[in-house]
Amino acid sequence: MFEDRNKKKTEISELGEFGLIEHLTKNIKIENTSTIKGVGDDAAVIDNKNKQTLVSSDFLIEGVDFDLTYTPLKHLGYKAAIINFSDIIAMNGIPQQLIVNIAFSNRFTLQAIDEIYKGIFLACEKYNVDLVGGDTSTSVTGLILSMTVIGSADKEKITYRNTAKENNIICVTGDLGAAYMGLLLLEREKSVFEANSDMQPDLEGNDYILERFLKPEARLDIIETFKTLDILPTSMIDISDGLASEIIHLCKASDVGCNLYEEKIPIDQTAYNASMEYKINPTTSALNGGGDYEILFTIKQKDYEMLKHNPNITFIGYITEKASGINLITNGGGQVPITAQGWGKDK
């Protein structure tokens, strides 16, 4: 899992809890003026002026949310932070502070924990977020990460998921389904390796889908686009569990229906090819795969003109009245209700 397997390994117990926290946090630099006090007291202190504070939290548990046999620790730390940043972005806010709770069993060395933190720090640096606190603990089995992110937004700009209106245009950033393909590829190579440990992983030509799974990014750029163009989306949610699940959340919360067009759903060619190879309809991968951390949002029709040439945004359908239901208009022209547990899984 490490580049240099001969590096000295340090047992965490040599440091003690306070020594470990000191070790992990000693290089933190504060970047946000709103961070008054970070690590080192009972609580972090955050200044707020005229903004509103956004807070979100996520759990990542070894064996449930990630598999260390194919997840490099640095990527894990990076991804865990990104998942949290994405939740703040999905409210049209800017992530600013991060709190990391980490628990691990004695099979983890100091170098292993450092790798995770390297990933966390990298994400913090890239997204200009301050690590301001957290707790370390021992776990009976495996690694557990629990992160809380704090962000801010102007009161009138915060975008909820329950405010989509009939005739709004449904938009999505980037492309969908690739992260799931990356996961399937890694799962397949793991099975091959378990069956025959002499086999080397065959990951060639799959850089894109692997990166989408192992090192996703949060769409901070879209928040900047909205700001530059002075566009306020009518509703917004991030795609963590797959497009199907998220559009259902958004429609139910907003008490509306929708028509999504299968032909409009953005799927990268590499992901499309991988999906075909796995004999899964690529639309199904995009709808149910999850893990892409793209942003699903709705806009007023009048804002379409300003966004229509934006290469990062695809227009995939429109909001209807609730009674019409939550539908996919298939390439063949048919209409299929979208369900979260996987429309088309038996397709």
Next chain:
Amino acid sequence: MFEDRNKKKTEISELGEFGLIEHLTKNIKIENTSTIKGVGDDAAVIDNKNKQTLVSSDFLIEGVDFDLTYTPLKHLGYKAAIINFSDIIAMNGIPQQLIVNIAFSNRFTLQAIDEIYKGIFLACEKYNVDLVGGDTSTSVTGLILSMTVIGSADKEKITYRNTAKENNIICVTGDLGAAYMGLLLLEREKSVFEANSDMQPDLEGNDYILERFLKPEARLDIIETFKTLDILPTSMIDISDGLASEIIHLCKASDVGCNLYEEKIPIDQTAYNASMEYKINPTTSALNGGGDYEILFTIKQKDYEMLKHNPNITFIGYITEKASGINLITNGGGQVPITAQGWGKDK
């Protein structure tokens, strides 16, 4: 673990993750005007006006931080929330919002999770805190709780641990060592029970120490006292790991020394008796026991007059220059350096 063992047990899997979150959060009432949006979107939204935001987070892991053989689930939920509230109070702030991440294995039924939440809700109600979000997950083994609390304070009232000054008086709320005695009692009864399961636990007359361990309170009252009397402590920290560990944190952060008087350390009679029964010097229990969640703070000498008759506060020593060291003045008049790993453990 439950009062009525014949209650119907529901498997969590019948609900699914979203059903579970809906079930757990359906009765939440928002109490703080600063809580703009709680559970139900990508992030909670908190309004801030002219206050500063305080944030703290803690991990509680089964088999490490608690033992379910003698911890009722409702108490566990209550205590987990209290531990977090205490961190905000220790900054001279008011806890206002709570985020709960919970993971559990399939040996936990819905009723078990409900019990934990009953305790969390009870604590939130008592301390006027809003539960505003969280994540649920599956754990491979046991129960894991990760909580983040958000509070607020006036900018000029926030009290850090690194601002104690020479000649300040060292104060502590309540009494110390009782929670540790409660833990020792429960550990002893567990051993007795494991050796002979016909034995009934002998907990009589120990209500106080058991309650101190199982259902501690956070000292919100002291924050109100400071406000009423217009007193600003010069430094403050909560006692989670024991007086010795906390006074060392406070002195090191403030770059000062101290003299603590053994005879002044407040120890409840029940805890004193229990400590003698366990053949542990009661001062050692108070210094190293931990888990009392009392508040350790320092004040200017001019503020002593206003607090001297307060029954909730004991004056246990004073701050000295750094070179004098961190010392205990023993009942015999001797001077012993205080160490975190337990001065007097071999006494």
